[in-house]
Amino acid sequence: MDVQRWLASAVAAVGEWQDGFGPFQPDPSMGVSDERFASVFGAFTQRLRNNYPFFHPSYAGQMLKPPHPAAVVGYLTAMLINPNNHALDGGPATGEMEKEVVAQLAGMFGLDSHLGHLTTSGTIANLEALYVARELHPGRGIAYSAEAHYTHARMCGVLGVEGTPVETDAAGRIDLGALDALLAGGRIGTVVATAGTTGLGAIDPVHEVLAVARRHGVRVHVDAAYGGFFTLLAGLDGRAGLDEAPWRAIAGCDSVVVDPHKHGLQPYGCGAILFRDPEVGRFYLHDSPYTYFTSGELHLGEISLECSRAGAAAAALWLTLQLLPLAPDGLGAVLAAGRRAALDWAALISQSGRLQLYQAPELDIVCYFPGPVSGTLSGIDDASVRILKAGMEREQPVFLSTLRVTAAGMSERHPEVRADRDGARILRSVLMKPEAEGYVGELHARVERLAAEAAD
Numbered sequence: 272m273d274v275q276r277w278l279a280s281a282v283a284a285v286g287e288w289q290d291g292f293g294p295f296q297p298d299p300s301m302g303v304s305d306e307r308f309a310s311v312f313g314a315f316t317q318r319l320r321n322n323y324p325f326f327h328p329s330y331a332g333q334m335l336k337p338p339h340p341a342a343v344v345g346y347l348t349a350m351l352i353n354p355n356n357h358a359l360d361g362g363p364a365t366g367e368m369e370k371e372v373v374a375q376l377a378g379m380f381g382l383d384s385h386l387g388h389l390t391t392s393g394t395i396a397n398l399e400a401l402y403v404a405r406e407l408h409p410g411r412g413i414a415y416s417a418e419a420h421y422t423h424a425r426m427c428g429v430l431g432v433e434g435t436p437v438e439t440d441a442a443g444r445i446d447l448g449a450l451d452a453l454l455a456g457g458r459i460g461t462v463v464a465t466a467g468t469t470g471l472g473a474i475d476p477v478h479e480v481l482a483v484a485r486r487h488g489v490r491v492h493v494d495a496a497y498g499g500f501f502t503l504l505a506g507l508d509g510r511a512g513l514d515e516a517p518w519r520a521i522a523g524c525d526s527v528v529v530d531p532h533k534h535g536l537q538p539y540g541c542g543a544i545l546f547r548d549p550e551v552g553r554f555y556l557h558d559s560p561y562t563y564f565t566s567g568e569l570h571l572g573e574i575s576l577e578c579s580r581a582g583a584a585a586a587a588l589w590l591t592l593q594l595l596p597l598a599p600d601g602l603g604a605v606l607a608a609g610r611r612a613a614l615d616w617a618a619l620i621s622q623s624g625r626l627q628l629y630q631a632p633e634l635d636i637v638c639y640f641p642g643p644v645s646g647t648l649s650g651i652d653d654a655s656v657r658i659l660k661a662g663m664e665r666e667q668p669v670f671l672s673t674l675r676v677t678a679a680g681m682s683e684r685h686p687e688v689r690a691d692r693d694g695a696r697i698l699r700s701v702l703m704k705p706e707a708e709g710y711v712g713e714l715h716a717r718v719e720r721l722a723a724e725a726a727d
């Protein structure tokens with residue numbers, strides 16, 4: 272896709288639409304000459320060079336990559352109009368697009384009914400889920416695993432709800448026995464299952480969490496902000512295929528969050544919350560004397576906590592999903608390549624004398640540490656940080672991230688490592704670009720070289 276060509280088409284298409292409204296005199300107060308713009312733009316693009324190359328497979332660090340070119344063109348085209356999806360008064364076209372993509376997301380999870388909308392982030396989407404949890408079970412708390420995203424505890428604080436972390440098992444998944452015991456106490460109204468944890472990419476057994484929760488009359492919210500689109504690989508044959516059970520169980524849970532700005536190829540500003548019971552819309556009832564006047568149909572602001580939201584985000588997602596639909600051979604193919612890359616790298620690390628796998632990857636996150644297993648936590652921490660730094664300074668760089676693990680977590684997986692402190696940073700790579708699959712050999716060679724140097 273030639274982005275330059277389609278960006279020019281975007282400006283032309285919006286200009287043609289604008290011309291239909293007749294001429295008017297632009298105000299000189301906002302006038303900027305091309306010469307002046309050129310000088311400021313030069314400085315601006317220069318400053319943007321101070322970035323990590325998220326687009327390149329040598330960037331194997333955090334959950335970051337540029338959006339699909341179609342999403343860029345979709346976003347910028349709609350942004351020239353700048354619709355606001357709060358209400359159909361502010362963004363009739365993009366409001367309709369949002370309803371359509373939300374229905375597609377609900378279909379991906381197999382929900383047979385839904386109420387939902389896009390949000391600016393996974394954090395806000397989860398906040399909405401926890402808000403509804405509080406309204407449905409006033410006075411009862413929310414449980415989530417100790418590996419859940421940190422914002423669950425924070426948002427419990429914001430909502431004035433008691434949040435309780437539940438210990439995890441040796442694979443980083445919520446411990447079902449501990450959950451069962453906690454729910455038996457009757458204090459919890461909703462449990463959050465994470466389908467793809469941020470640190471390790473572990474999948475809480477949503478089907479088993481659901482069974483335990485229902486036994487105690489407790490609701491289940493699924494935080495699939497990072498992992499949700501992997502649903503497309505559930506039950507598939509081949510190496511990238513995933514066990515169906517946790518993914519299919521999402522359809523029976525009460526709410527689910529998925530972030531198109533993570534694995535949905537979108538620019539930032541695009542999360543989504545879906546509730547299975549449309550009746551929860553009653554908790555959003557409010558009076559807005561200045562909106563909701565052009566249509567009797569549902570305005571998205573009537574069912575969301577946020578007011579203004581970029582209609583451009585819905586436009587970008589709508590355009591992207593027309594081209595790469597929510598199907599195994601659409602967007603699924605992109606995720607499958609990252610998953611195979613993670614499996615390939617894990618296999619290489621398992622055979623390496625320089626690197627150790629912290630645990631087998633479940634999705635596309637690989638966690639590993641330098642040195643022989645007989646090392647100490649402080650030695651692992653020190654070498655991990657040195658590799659992270661040295662990797663970025665090389666002529667042929669490699670960009671990784673670190674993950675802080677506890678001494679208990681390490682000893683469950685690698686009892687030989689001596690716990691001379693309470694935890695250590697290890698190395699973590701999210702292989703979310705499909706190009707990672709063809710680059711894993713190179714990545715591994717670079718990180719092994721760095722590990723060899725760190726050991727000297």
Ligand SMILES: Cc1ncc(COP(=O)(O)O)c(C=O)c1O
Nearest residue numbers: 392393394420467469494496497
């Ligand atoms: C599982 C999970 N939940 C929630 C979030 C928060 O999402 P956001 O950064 O879009 O606010 C993340 C971010 O990485 C995540 O991985």
